[in-house]
Amino acid sequence: xxxxxxxxxxxxxxxxxxxxxxxxxxxxxxxxxxxxxxxxxxxxxxxxxxxxxxxxxxxxxxxxxxxxxxxxxxxxxxxxxxxxxxxxxxxxxxxxxxxxxxxxxxxxxxxxxxxxxxxxxxxxxxxxxxxxxxxxxxxxxxxxxxxxxxxxxxxxxxxxxxxxxxxxxxxxxxxxxxxxxxxxxxxxxxxxxxxxxxxxxxxxxxxxxxxxxxxxxxxxxxxxxxxxxxxxxxxxxxxxxxxxxxxxxxxxxxxxxxxxxxxxxxxxxxxxxxxxxxxxxxxxxxxxxxxxxxxxxxxxxxxxxxxxxxxxxxxxxxxxxxxxxxxxxxxxxxxxxxxxxxxxxxxxxxxxxxxxxxxxxxxxxxxxxxxxxxxxxxxxxxxxxxxxxxxxxxxxxxxxxxxxxxxxxxxxxxxxxxxxxxxxxxxxxxxxxxxxxxxxxxxxxxxxxxxxxxxxxxxxxxxxxxxxxxxxxxxxxxxxxxxxxxxxxxxxxxxxxxxxxxxxxxxxxxxxxxxxxxxxxxxxxxxxxxxxxxxxxxxxxxxxxxx
Numbered sequence: 001x002x003x004x005x006x007x008x009x010x011x012x013x014x015x016x017x018x019x020x021x022x023x024x025x026x027x028x029x030x031x032x033x034x035x036x037x038x039x040x041x042x043x044x045x046x047x048x049x050x051x052x053x054x055x056x057x058x059x060x061x062x063x064x065x066x067x068x069x070x071x072x073x074x075x076x077x078x079x080x081x082x083x084x085x086x087x088x089x090x091x092x093x094x095x096x097x098x099x100x101x102x103x104x105x106x107x108x109x110x111x112x113x114x115x116x117x118x119x120x121x122x123x124x125x126x127x128x129x130x131x132x133x134x135x136x137x138x139x140x141x142x143x144x145x146x147x148x149x150x151x152x153x154x155x156x157x158x159x160x161x162x163x164x165x166x167x168x169x170x171x172x173x174x175x176x177x178x179x180x181x182x183x184x185x186x187x188x189x190x191x192x193x194x195x196x197x198x199x200x201x202x203x204x205x206x207x208x209x210x211x212x213x214x215x216x217x218x219x220x221x222x223x224x225x226x227x228x229x230x231x232x233x234x235x236x237x238x239x240x241x242x243x244x245x246x247x248x249x250x251x252x253x254x255x256x257x258x259x260x261x262x263x264x265x266x267x268x269x270x271x272x273x274x275x276x277x278x279x280x281x282x283x284x285x286x287x288x289x290x291x292x293x294x295x296x297x298x299x300x301x302x303x304x305x306x307x308x309x310x311x312x313x314x315x316x317x318x319x320x321x322x323x324x325x326x327x328x329x330x331x332x333x334x335x336x337x338x339x340x341x342x343x344x345x346x347x348x349x350x351x352x353x354x355x356x357x358x359x360x361x362x363x364x365x366x367x368x369x370x371x372x373x374x375x376x377x378x379x380x381x382x383x384x385x386x387x388x389x390x391x392x393x394x395x396x397x398x399x400x401x402x403x404x405x406x407x408x409x410x411x412x413x414x415x416x417x418x419x420x421x422x423x424x425x426x427x428x429x430x431x432x433x434x435x436x437x438x439x440x441x442x443x444x445x446x447x448x449x450x451x452x453x454x455x456x457x458x459x460x461x462x463x464x465x466x467x468x469x470x471x472x473x474x475x476x477x478x479x480x481x482x483x484x485x486x487x488x489x490x491x492x493x494x495x496x497x498x499x500x501x502x503x504x505x506x507x508x509x510x511x512x513x514x515x516x517x518x519x520x521x522x523x524x525x526x527x528x529x530x531x532x533x534x535x536x537x538x539x540x541x542x543x544x545x546x547x
Contacts, residue, residue, distance in 0.1 A: 003039045004168060005100040006030055009119040010045040010085030011112050012054060014067070014078035014434045019275065020309060021046045022216055022225045025136075026106055027208035028161055035206040036165035038101075043094055045085035045119070047213040052083040059427055060435060065519045066448045071508030074493040075455040077448070078434060088122035096126045102168060103127070104160075107136040107146075110410050111432035120151040131171060135160045138428075141246060141410050143184035143193050155184035158196030158248060159230070161205050198248030202230065207261045218305075221272020224265050228258045228291070232279035234313070235349045236338070237417070238376065240409035241279060244349065247411060250280075255287060259294040266298050274329075276308045282316040289321070292328040304329045311336030311374055314356035319363055326367040333364050334402075335373045340393035341386040348376070349413070354393075361399050370540055371399035377450050378438055379406035380417050384446040388524055391450065392531050395457055398542035403454040405433035405447060449521040452506050453528050459493055460532070464539030470532070473502035477515070504529055 008023040023044055030040035056064070060081070070079045086094075095103060103123055107116035120132055135156040139146045143155045154177075156163050163182045170177045177183055181197035199205060210224045217223055231250040232242050241247040265271050274295075282288045295306070306329045314335055325333070337357050338350045345352055357373065364371050373394050377387040387403075394401040408415040408424060408431050418424045418438070425437045436444040460470060476499035496507045496515075504525040506518045 002101040002168065002172060003041065003098060004030075004033050004102050004104060004164075005095055005098055006040060006042045006104045006106070007091065007095075007119060007123070008042065008044045008046055008106055009112070009116045010083055010088070010091075012081065012083050012115055013112075013432065014081055016046070016051070016082075016084040018046075018215065019218055019223060019273075020225075020277070022210070022212055022223070023106065024208065024210075024225050024227055024277065025108070026104075027210055028205060028227075029104065029164055031206040031208045032161035033165055033168070036169070038165065038168055041098065043091060044213070045091055047215055048086055049215055050085060050087075052087075054081045054083050056081045057429070059430060062444070063435065066436070066444070069508065069516065070510050071518075072489060072492055072511065073496050073508055074459050074489055075452055075496065075506060076508065077451065077455075088118055091119055092122040092126035095123050095130070100130060102131045102133060102171065104164065105132065105134045105152075107134055107138045109432075110138045110141075110428040111407070111430070111435075113138045114429055117146075117149060117151065120149065124151040133164070133167065135164075137240065138410070139184075140182075140196050144191060147184050147186055147191060147193075153185065156197075157182040157184060157194070159199050160197075162199055163197050196246075196248070199230075199251070202251050202253045203257055207257070207264060210265055218273040222265075222269050223273040223275070224262075224271055225275045225277055226258060226261065227277050228253050228281065229278045233283070234280065237347065237349045237413040238379065238406060238409065239279075240411040240415075242349075242412065244413050245411045252284065252287065255290045255294060258291060259298065262295065263298050270302070271299075271304055273305050274307070276306070277310050278308065279310055280313055280316070281308045281310075282312050282321055285316070285318075285321060288316075289324055292324045296328050299329070306330045307332060307334065309334055312360075314353045314360045315351070317356070317360040317363070322360065322363045322367055322369070326369055330369060332370045332372060333360065335360060335371055335399070337373045337375055337390075337394075339375060339382075339386070340390040344379075344382055344386055344390075347379070347381060358397065361397055365398050365542055372402045373397070373399040374402040374404055376404050376406050378436065378440075378442045378447040380414060380421060380423065380438060380440050382406070382442055384442045384450060384521070384524060385527075387442065387450050388453070388527060388531075391454055391457055391528070392535070395460075395532060395537055396535055398538045398540060400461065400540050401454050401457050403451055405436060405451065407431050407433050407435075407437045443521075445519065446521045446524060448519075449506075449524045452518060452520060453524065456497065456500065456506070456528075457532075459497065460537060461539045463494075464537060465541045470537065471498045471501070474498035475502055476505075476507070500525070501529055 006026040033040040131153045133154040134152045139155045140157040166180045184193040229252040233250040235244045236242045375390045408418040436447045
């Protein structure tokens with residue numbers, strides 16, 4: 001059989017969320033190749049715990065005042081830029097040993113495109129005669145730039161399960177490739193670019209076989225990811241797969257097929273955790289209830305934890321849905337709020353979901369489910385005052401605050417908005433949340449302050465859940481004083497919180513026990529303190545704060 005190696009590249013960033021890097025798209029591509037008679041293997045560069053510290057790239061130097069010093073407290077952000085995954089040399093040598101007919105490389109997230117290209121360059125150096133094809137969100141949107149590289153022979157735009165086998169067959173037989181859906185390539189100096197290809201009927205695709213490595217285990221149990229639908233019918237301006245973006249239209253898989261995929265994995269190994277990466281898992285109530293019922297039947301004698309980490313649309317969550325979710329294995333609801341400001345919701349092209357959000361939080365509380373409510377800060381035209389009010393909105397509700405820093409996602413309306421305003425970062429690598437990409441109506445200093453205030457708020461919620469009151473303000477010691485570096489993080493954080501409530505300065509403590517002051521916006525900090533002193537605060541599990 002003709003071998004195709006599909007590569008998930010490494011990542012360079014401040015952190016990596018391992019439980020969300022299972023290469024589901026490549027698993028689906030491999031299944032499609034096998035269905036067409038090809039052998040396919042996945043070289044997952046992230047299927048390892050390797051993480052090598054890197055020098056902070058020069059373009060990221062403006063982050064040094066925000067990230068430059070380690071912090072042992074619970075209010076910490078990031079400290080070290082790292083290469084997560086296997087080295088480029090390891091990837092290239094592994095491909096060389098496998099002697100494939102073709103190599104496919106995934107490039108999904110534009111800020112990580114540089115590492116995808118470095119992966120292609122390394123493979124080409126070690127394997128100069130092997131055709132290299134690249135696919136994913138970034139090549140779909142920027143095929144000219146990708147195909148201009150000497151290290152990439154072909155680009156497949158859109159979804160590749162149907163087009164990649166066609167490319168392999170054409171290369172194998174020496175036939176024309178210019179009519180392959182989604183293909184982009186160079187021929188005698190001319191570039192041929194076909195429109196992106198989107199699979200019309202997802203039920204036609206073979207089921208991916210998830211033989212996930214041990215590094216993807218969660219709580220010592222096997223984990224799997226499911227994508228039960230593609231695209232999104234919502235018009236959110238910040239999203240690259242929304243109905244107003246360049247992505248294909250919303251399509252949902254049949255419930256029976258999704259259940260068959262889960263059953264296959266449950267039969268072959270013990271599944272303890274399933275993450276649904278859909279944009280709108282619960283939007284169709286009969287479909288979702290049927291899915292949950294089928295999952296309960298599969299795991300009738302076992303416990304499985306379910307999550308929908310991409311977020312749930314609050315208006316779709318009524319009492320019947322939330323009861324079924326709790327009965328099936330959901331422990332936490334990830335709620336997509338976006339903003340609590342009506343004006344900002346309108347900018348985001350989102351309906352006002354606040355009432356539905358609050359109803360979902362209450363229903364979740366009744367079913368012993370915890371909630372995480374996600375907000376966006378730092379978007380174009382968004383004010384820091386509105387973002388602070390968003391945090392305070394969640395301060396009074398039994399939910400964890402999840403603050404997502406805006407980044408311009410290519411293909412979205414807001415990406416085009418940033419380009420029109422002239423505020424796009426100069427390089428794709430800077431278009432990530434950890435880089436605070438915009439310095440617009442919310443400055444970077446205000447953005448990092450909001451992020452730290454969110455950490456402080458969640459720590460306060462943790463204390464409330466423990467039955468503890470908001471501690472009284474306390475004058476700090478000399479900023480150069482050495483604290484007990486062996487103290488528990490909670491003890492360290494409590495002390496830092498009491499000092500913050502006294503003088504509105506957010507502090508950290510380094511590994512040597514040296515207490516220092518973070519660079520933050522004093523007005524936002526003082527406004528936050530004044531507000532929380534005058535309002536009822538809720539924990540995540542709604543234990544009342546002590547007076």
